[in-house]
Amino acid sequence: KGEVVGHVTTAEYGSQMLSLGGVHHLTGGSKKEGRLTLELMQLLGNKKPAECIIDGGASIVIQAGRAPIVNGVEEQRMRVGCGSAAVGIFARQFAGVADEVVVVDDHITGVLTQHQAGRCLDMAPSGIEMRGRKSTPGRYFQVANPGNGWGGTDIDDPLSIIEGWEEGVARPGLRLLMTSTTGEHAQWYVLDDQLQPVEQPMPAEVRRIVDRIGENCEPSLCTVLFLGGAGGSLRAGVSENPVLLTRAIKKALVNVTCGGAPAYVWPGGGITVMVDVMRMPDNSFGTVPTPAxxxxxxxxMRLDDYAALGGHTASVFPLEQALSRGAWQDDGAPLARQWQQIDAANPWPLAQPPMLG
Incomplete structure (x- = not known):
């Protein structure tokens, strides 16, 4: 809708990370920017789909626990690793059935016979000469631009990243497999008398390894992590001396959860937490007009620890009373109360210490 709500940060093994929302977008820009940022954060926190457009990039639909949809196409597989990792994982299986294997990847493309894994298996050099920027042996950066083709690159023809073959090393009949890091793209070639790769039907034993690459790829998935801080008024509602609450958490006397889900407490001052929204109850997130x-x-925590940190012990009463009468004596019973099954992976809060950074 024309407003900036976040930015693209880094990527790890093909998983692209976005930073969305936050105070600079909520209150640091126009009123419309703040309103749309808040709408986006609430949708994502409540496990609903939200569509964003990357400047100069793709249109994406993000939903916690679902595969991302990029330019209208639902992603299927998370790659097993970069091209170098895939070579290392499957090197022993490739040896003997292929003379050279190139795993195409937009980050690091792997070449088996040059890679340490191939050397440890005493594989003969193939004489292949690759495009891109060579890193350590058997690892190449920037063989192509990012895109929707082979291995997350913009290529449709994998042979386009091969510059040539070294005479006297390459030989007719050399067997070459080119595959992507998910196994979704794979082709089998044999060098002819002019050292040109000629596509051939893929042998069954090679196809099994390519299929195994795909088997080791986990399903594509969007993970939404909520990052927020416990404000001053919130901490004052716990203790007459709020800094004692912060110190008690850092001493592992107080566990912190969000909707019952374990929360990672960031190091440093204050109480800043990060939590996986998939482990929280549905519709956990709301808004206030600030916008926030x-x-x-x-x-x-234990009752005696609560008293020690300056807690409002005069206001402590049993859970049964809160459920029947409300938070305060004259509130009446909560009318919108709902019972939900907790995530089986969430431990009872008092059964473990906080996750401290």
Whole structure:
């Protein structure tokens, strides 16, 4: 809708990371920017789909627990690793059935016979000469531009990243496999008398290895992590001396959860937490007109530890009373209360210490 709501950060093994929302977009720009940022954060936190357009890039639909949709195409596989990693993982299986294997990848393309894995298997050099920028032996950067083709590059013809073959090393009949890091693209070649790769039917034993590459790729998945801080008024609602709450958490006396889900507490000052929204109850996130996002957070501890950190012990009463009468004596029973099954992976909050950074 024309407003900036975040930015692209880094990538790890093909998983692209986005930073979306945050105070600079909520309150540091126009009123429309803040409103749309808040809408996006609430949608993502509540496990709903949200569409964004990357400047100069793709249109993406993000939804926690679902595969990303990029330019209208739903992604299927997360790659097993970069091209170098794939070579290392499957080198022993390739040896004996192929004379050279190139795993095409937009990050690091791997070449088996030059790679340390191929050398450890005493594989003979193939004489292949690659495009791109050579890193360590058997590893190449920038063989092509990023795109929707082979291995996340913009190429449709894998032979386009081969510059040539070294005479006296390459030989007619050499067997070459080119595959992507997910196994979704793969072709089999044999060098002719002019040292030109000629596509041939892929042998069954090679196809099994390519299929195994695909088998080792996990399904594509969007992970939404909520990052937020416990504000001053919130901490004052726990203790008359809020800094004691912060110190008790850092001493592992108080566990921190968000909707019952384990929360990672960032190092440094204050109480800044990060949590996987898939482990939180549905519709956990709300908003206030500030604009600001509102998320559940719980501090669990022993009663004597609560008293020691200056807690409001005069306001402590049993859970049964809160469920029947409300948070305060004259509130009445909560009318919108819902019972939800907790995530089986979430431990009871008092059964473990906080996840401290």
């Amino acid at each position: 996002i509102v998320a559940p957070i719980e501090f669990s």
